[in-house]
Amino acid sequence: MSSALDVGQPKTSPSAAPSSTTSPTSSSSSSSSSSSIQNYRPRAAILGAGISGLSASISLRRAGWSCTIFERSLFSNETGAAITLPPNASLCLARWGFDFDKAEPVPNWSIRFARADTLEVVKSEEYKGFGEDLGVGGEKGHGGSWGVHRADLHWGLRELVGAQRVKGAISRSTCKEKTRETEGKVDGEHGTEGVVDGGMVEIQLGKEVAGLDCEEGVIELKDGTSLEGWDLVVIADGAHSKLLPSILPSSSTPSAYQAQPTSRSIYRFLLPLTPSSPLLTNPSLRPHFLPHSRGGPLPGFLSWHDPIRDVLWVSYPCRGGRVLNNAIVHDTPSQPSGEAGESVPGRGWSTAVGREEVLQVLSGFHEAARGLVDLAYEEEGEEKVEEENGRGTGEKGIKVHHLFKRPALNSFVRGKAVVIGDAAHVMMPTHAAGGAIAIESAATMEVLFRDFPSDPPQLEEFVKRRLKLFDQLRIPRCNLTMLASNAGPKWLNVKGVEEEARRYSKGPLPHKDTLPWTKEFRQVLFCYDAFEAAEAAVRKEGRVAVGAASRSEAMGSEVKAGNM
Numbered sequence: 001m002s003s004a005l006d007v008g009q010p011k012t013s014p015s016a017a018p019s020s021t022t023s024p025t026s027s028s029s030s031s032s033s034s035s036s037i038q039n040y041r042p043r044a045a046i047l048g049a050g051i052s053g054l055s056a057s058i059s060l061r062r063a064g065w066s067c068t069i070f071e072r073s074l075f076s077n078e079t080g081a082a083i084t085l086p087p088n089a090s091l092c093l094a095r096w097g098f099d100f101d102k103a104e105p106v107p108n109w110s111i112r113f114a115r116a117d118t119l120e121v122v123k124s125e126e127y128k129g130f131g132e133d134l135g136v137g138g139e140k141g142h143g144g145s146w147g148v149h150r151a152d153l154h155w156g157l158r159e160l161v162g163a164q165r166v167k168g169a170i171s172r173s174t175c176k177e178k179t180r181e182t183e184g185k186v187d188g189e190h191g192t193e194g195v196v197d198g199g200m201v202e203i204q205l206g207k208e209v210a211g212l213d214c215e216e217g218v219i220e221l222k223d224g225t226s227l228e229g230w231d232l233v234v235i236a237d238g239a240h241s242k243l244l245p246s247i248l249p250s251s252s253t254p255s256a257y258q259a260q261p262t263s264r265s266i267y268r269f270l271l272p273l274t275p276s277s278p279l280l281t282n283p284s285l286r287p288h289f290l291p292h293s294r295g296g297p298l299p300g301f302l303s304w305h306d307p308i309r310d311v312l313w314v315s316y317p318c319r320g321g322r323v324l325n326n327a328i329v330h331d332t333p334s335q336p337s338g339e340a341g342e343s344v345p346g347r348g349w350s351t352a353v354g355r356e357e358v359l360q361v362l363s364g365f366h367e368a369a370r371g372l373v374d375l376a377y378e379e380e381g382e383e384k385v386e387e388e389n390g391r392g393t394g395e396k397g398i399k400v401h402h403l404f405k406r407p408a409l410n411s412f413v414r415g416k417a418v419v420i421g422d423a424a425h426v427m428m429p430t431h432a433a434g435g436a437i438a439i440e441s442a443a444t445m446e447v448l449f450r451d452f453p454s455d456p457p458q459l460e461e462f463v464k465r466r467l468k469l470f471d472q473l474r475i476p477r478c479n480l481t482m483l484a485s486n487a488g489p490k491w492l493n494v495k496g497v498e499e500e501a502r503r504y505s506k507g508p509l510p511h512k513d514t515l516p517w518t519k520e521f522r523q524v525l526f527c528y529d530a531f532e533a534a535e536a537a538v539r540k541e542g543r544v545a546v547g548a549a550s551r552s553e554a555m556g557s558e559v560k561a562g563n564m
């Protein structure tokens with residue numbers, strides 16, 4: 001029982017929640033899974049509507065579950081930054097029917113490492129077809145490696161969620177009313193053949209979850225309402241999760257698992273990549289950013305590195321190649337200047353930072369690169385980034401985000417609850433992998449939680465069994481990805497990392513001097529089909545069960561024979 005959950009509160013069943021209108025159907029049906037699936041749907045509460053929570057609701061809905069997402073915020077504007085989707089994630093999105101055309105991702109087919117002072121490229125790798133040549137991705141031509149604006153990803157995920165009802169205010173670009181009700185795309189125009197996709201999703205905005213009882217499947221909202229009777233609870237409340245302690249074993253010390261600030265921070269901003277932009281007119285910058293179709297490099301990561309101050313400026317295009325995403329990883333200045341002058345590192349994504357501070361951090365960079373900082377603060381540049389698709393972010397200037405870490409968990413499950421996404425593993429952006437691994441976890445859930453029994457006691461047992469499988473599949477993958485990301489570019493040269501990585505992963509580890517995102521890392525971290533892995537685990541579970549049943553039958557016969 002979570003300490004935050006007051007069991008003395010009056011309880012409300014999920015279907016009768018004050019603001020819930022998509023009542024899940026009765027759980028008393030007794031017919032078997034496939035025949036009764038239209039009438040019977042288990043109920044999942046999903047706590048948080050970031051990449052993880054939305055992905056979990058898409059996958060559980062496809063598995064035939066009815067889901068309610070509780071989201072603290074009002075879905076205001078998505079962060080003005082891009083995200084890389086490697087094949088392990090885009091494979092899942094493709095399977096779910098994500099609208100790649102609308103999201104306008106740009107392929108990520110190369111990585112170039114360059115000097116910050118001269119901008120000279122010193123090492124590069126091309127991997128056109130990444131994901132397809134390594135046996136994952138490629139489905140419908142959309143399983144590769146991409147850079148996508150976060151607003152476009154979030155938008156596409158929300159479309160796939162196909163919520164029957166969204167309660168609360170949502171983004172200015174989506175809807176002007178306070179409450180919106182939409183017709184759900186229940187039968188997935190996007191659904192894949194053979195997928196049940198009969199569930200329903202409701203999103204409740206402005207609903208903060210204050211606590212939960214993992215064993216009983218009860219959640220408590222901040223307003224004091226208790227909601228009980230959930231068959232599954234998915235904790236997806238992000239890196240600074242307040243709900244994580246509920247899932248930890250009672251013997252653990254919750255404070256040890258709080259995300260801790262590292263000494264590193266990241267500046268982020270978008271720039272218009274239009275023909276008149278200095279990115280394409282300045283002779284020092286133009287060779288880096290010219291589109292491939294006009295003689296430029298294959299699109300992908302460009303990393304400018306200043307080894308003296310250990311500043312890494314990574315950029316890549318998104319939104320159809322019209323926008324350049326920029327992330328500058330640096331040591332958090334001891335006295336941040338301008339608007340970012342916080343004594344304690346901020347937890348959000350949106351702290352504005354002063355131009356002087358950024359220029360100071362970039363003092364070892366080429367003049368042309370430093371000139372881009374001015375461009376980031378120009379109104380005109382921002383308007384161009386906002387541009388036509390209505391999924392802008394309303395952000396101006398440069399924002400700073402402090403980077404956090406947390407120790408690995410030994411289990412992601414407890415009772416009827418599971419933790420996914422940043423709540424389960426907080427990682428540095430070294431491999432651009434946190435969101436991708438969360439999408440993978442959601443896809444795993446789709447396979448594990450379909451074909452559920454409709455009898456309540458059997459369902460409870462089924463959920464517990466499948467959560468165990470979830471742990472077996474996800475602890476090695478997620479923890480290895482987190483450890484590799486948190487070790488940084490020095491990877492196994494960092495003391496203790498290899499030993500810890502070996503605790504979770506029996507498979508091959510990239511050589512100690514392998515640079516982030518180069519071939520060995522791409523193979524280990526991103527060439528993974530979560531559906532296939534989960535299907536294999538379910539098949540194995542079935543074989544073990546059949547084996548156990550026939551063994552006990554045989555033992556029974558032996559006993560009988562012995563009695564004769």
Ligand SMILES: Cc1cc2nc3c(=O)[nH]c(=O)nc-3n(C[C@H](O)[C@H](O)[C@H](O)COP(=O)(O)OP(=O)(O)OC[C@H]3O[C@@H](n4cnc5c(N)ncnc54)[C@H](O)[C@@H]3O)c2cc1C
Pocket residue numbers: 047048049050051052053070071072073082083084085207208209210236237238239242266327401420421422423429431432433434435436437438
């Ligand atoms: C600088 C940077 C760059 C990155 N780049 C990449 C990349 O290129 N590729 C990649 O795959 N990953 C990347 N990541 C990681 C990725 O952004 C995260 O892993 C991902 O956004 C996590 O999503 P989430 O849904 O788990 O958490 P969040 O996005 O934090 O969502 C949590 C949600 O829960 C809600 N919430 C919180 N508390 C409560 C509560 N009590 N009740 C109800 N709702 C609540 C929040 O409002 C929020 O909507 C990057 C991360 C950083 C920091």
